[in-house]
Amino acid sequence: MAAIELDGVTKQFGSLTALQGVDLTVEEGEIFGFLGPNGAGKSTTINILLDFVRATDGSATVLGHDIHEEPKRIRARTGVLPEGYDVYDRLTGRQHLSFVIESKDADEDADELAERVGIADAIDRKAGGYSKGMQQRLVLAMALVGEPDLLILDEPTTGLDPNGARLMRELIREENERGATVFFSSHILGQVEAVCDTVGILQDGRLIAKDSVAGLREAAAGDTVLRVTLADGDGTDAAVAAIEGLDEVSTVTADGTTLTVGCDSDAKMAVLNAVEESGSEVANFETEETSLDEVFAAYTEQQEQEQAEVDA
Amino acid sequence: MxxxxxxxxxxxxxxxxxxxxxxxxxxxxxxxxxxxxxxxxxxxxxxxxxxxxxxxxxxxxxxxxxxxxxxxxxxxxxxxxxxxxxxxxxxxxxxxxxxxxxxxxxxxxxxxxxxxxxxxxxxxxxxxxxxxxxxxxxxxxxxxxxxxxxxxxxxxxxxxxxxxxxxxxxxxxxxxxxxxxxxxxxxxxxxxxxxxxxxxxxxxxxxxxxxxFWSNLGAGLGNLLSDHANIGEVTQLHVELFVSLLSPIAAYRTLVQEVLQGTPIRSRLLLTSSPQVTCEEMLGGTLEVTQTGAECTNAALPPQYSTVAVIGYLLLWxxxxxxxxxxxxxxxxx
Known part of the structure; x- marks a missing residue:
């Protein structure tokens, strides 16, 4: 059974379309990274999953329960770190945790939870005096109450320092090993790349890609970057011409003896052979694997182009 | 401990x-x-x-x-x-x-x-x-x-x-x-x-x-209906009293006054512009002036002005x- 299943979910706020027919499946036990620039509709999707906002069209289930029919049963098994939340300034960390423990009918120890997120020494202080990062840790601890089957984390690393971000990743892995499905949204690719099994990219309310991290890189691999340094500059032009003749190559630029080649990831040997055949000697070469940032940019640009064509 | x-x-x-x-x-x-x-x-x-x-x-x-x-x-x-x-x-x-x-x-x-x-x-x-x-x-x-x-x-x-x-x-x-x-x-x-x-x-x-303003609403509405819809004086007082009781503030006050006076009728009379007409023509009683103020005897309070009804109006809020x-x-x- 899928942990999260969206089927043609559309959401309109007045004349603004926030989500447009989103279909998405998150398998049980997965760590799913939900990527997209700000304003793409990530939070709207999460708000719909939690029944904070009602979809204009389409349907969705979480842990097998319809989001609108049985939101309470979903929330009983889900831990949430919402976006744009606020803590209760006048209540202590312990009071926050006790409230959630009581609400979820769990029997955890507030001190242990605080320990896990590293705010044990501040547990009896009022949460209004916490730093943003500590509040984030507190709300994360609240999300962990009751060993939820699903964790929904909306931009979980916002406001965290590098230590906090590392802790967040560790907790995500720990919870996943315990058996929880983790769904988290981010616009910071490094965070997603580090822990996710699967990534979905949302842009302008549409899911434009869903794949494993490796698969995504592969898919956008039109542009593995290959840097070839020639032994001398005499044959540069001939080498460029030879490389341009290859089908797998998309771009070639020359700068002195250095050629920068954008090509399919499996075209390396073909490029090197072409250079040798043109009469130049390869002094050095290196490949640069595309970062997810570039993958992301490639996807979103591609999407924009298609959109422009449709509009035209 | x-x-x-x-x-x-x-x-x-x-x-x-x-x-x-x-x-x-x-x-x-x-x-x-x-x-x-x-x-x-x-x-x-x-x-x-x-x-x-x-x-x-x-x-x-x-x-x-x-x-x-x-x-x-x-x-x-x-x-x-x-x-x-x-x-x-x-x-x-x-x-x-x-x-x-x-x-x-x-x-x-x-x-x-x-x-x-x-x-x-x-x-x-x-x-x-x-x-x-x-x-x-x-x-x-x-x-x-x-x-x-x-x-x-x-x-x-x-x-x-x-x-x-x-x-x-x-x-x-x-x-x-x-x-x-x-x-x-x-x-x-x-x-x-x-x-x-x-x-x-x-x-x-x-x-x-x-x-x-609510206290004027009942009276104003009564006057308006009397001027333009030709309702009788008793109907006008009904409108006045009923509208007044719909205010939670009036309802609370009249309920407490009722407790003090031991009867709901006198505290309701105070909400109308003419206690005498209300007592004698609406409720069919007799208005007597006693040492402690006006007393409406032998009157029957319609159910919509009863204690239970007024508690109901209060709870509506x-x-x-x-x-x-x-x-x-x-x-x-x-």
Missing amino acids: SAEQNPIKRFLGDVDTSIKNSEFADWYPISKKEFRDTVRSPWIWVLSFIFIVLFALPALLGLYFNIGQQFAEAGASLTTDAYVRFALPIAAPLLPAVAIVIGYAAIARESERGSLKILLSLPYTRGELLAGKFVGRSAITLIPVTVGLLTTLLVILPSEIEIAWESFLLFALATMVYGVVFTAFAIGLSAALKTARRAMAASLGIYVYLQV LVVPLVAGYYVFENKDL
Whole structure:
């Protein structure tokens, strides 16, 4: 059974379309990274999953329960770190945790939870005096109450320092090993790349890609970057011409003896052979694997182009 | 002293556990959280303090300056009824203001700030959330009322003022209900409206209207119908009385006056522009002027003006805002 299943979910706020027919499946036990620039509709999707906002069209289930029919049963098994939340300034960390423990009918120890997120020494202080990062840790601890089957984390690393971000990743892995499905949204690719099994990219309310991290890189691999340094500059032009003749190559630029080649990831040997055949000697070469940032940019640009064509 | 040894703590612990285990009390942790959170707001303590002082002040004045004597019925000894007569015009306008301040932010403020997202990611329906808020905040409203009443009793006990228990307790009960009604009213608006500011403006606006203008509404409507629809004088008085009773403030006042006078009829007559016509032609009684004021004897009160009906009108101000607020809240995007 899928942990999260969206089927043609559309959401309109007045004349603004926030989500447009989103279909998405998150398998049980997965760590799913939900990527997209700000304003793409990530939070709207999460708000719909939690029944904070009602979809204009389409349907969705979480842990097998319809989001609108049985939101309470979903929330009983889900831990949430919402976006744009606020803590209760006048209540202590312990009071926050006790409230959630009581609400979820769990029997955890507030001190242990605080320990896990590293705010044990501040547990009896009022949460209004916490730093943003500590509040984030507190709300994360609240999300962990009751060993939820699903964790929904909306931009979980916002406001965290590098230590906090590392802790967040560790907790995500720990919870996943315990058996929880983790769904988290981010616009910071490094965070997603580090822990996710699967990534979905949302842009302008549409899911434009869903794949494993490796698969995504592969898919956008039109542009593995290959840097070839020639032994001398005499044959540069001939080498460029030879490389341009290859089908797998998309771009070639020359700068002195250095050629920068954008090509399919499996075209390396073909490029090197072409250079040798043109009469130049390869002094050095290196490949640069595309970062997810570039993958992301490639996807979103591609999407924009298609959109422009449709509009035209 | 540990919880096991302290009988009060143990009792409270038992109550806590049994409510928690009850099938219909899923909202209970919210009400507890709500109480803990709200009780720490300094504003509420300032307002409560003012309320308590003003509420208990008549008792102090009566005790030390014997001012209450003039409120006692001629020939009767001074009882707490004189205190109630003095406290009623203070509680009637002041308690709604306190209750509104306690209730108006309940949901709208959390929605604005985003803590509502934390609450609703826990296993609660929106209805349970509203119920928890209502119970928790009503408990806060009852603090100044209870403390005010206890202070009064403490002041009165050692004095020569006699405590008329029945009327005092009925007054206490009516005042508690009155406070809870306005708390519910403000929470209902807080659930329906987008921002806390709007909820406060709307609830205070309606409250001021009820307090200042409603009493003219019944009479004005009666006159209008009499001028343009040719209704008779009795019908006109019916309109006047019925519309007046729909105000929660008038309903509370007339109920307490009824307790003091022992009969509903006289307190209802005071709400009309012509007690004599009301008594004789509407209710079929005889108006007699006695030592203690006008008395309407042999009259029959129609059911829509009975005690039960007036309690119903008062409770409408609890039920309608909560139900309407729930309906809007349930269907809106957060």
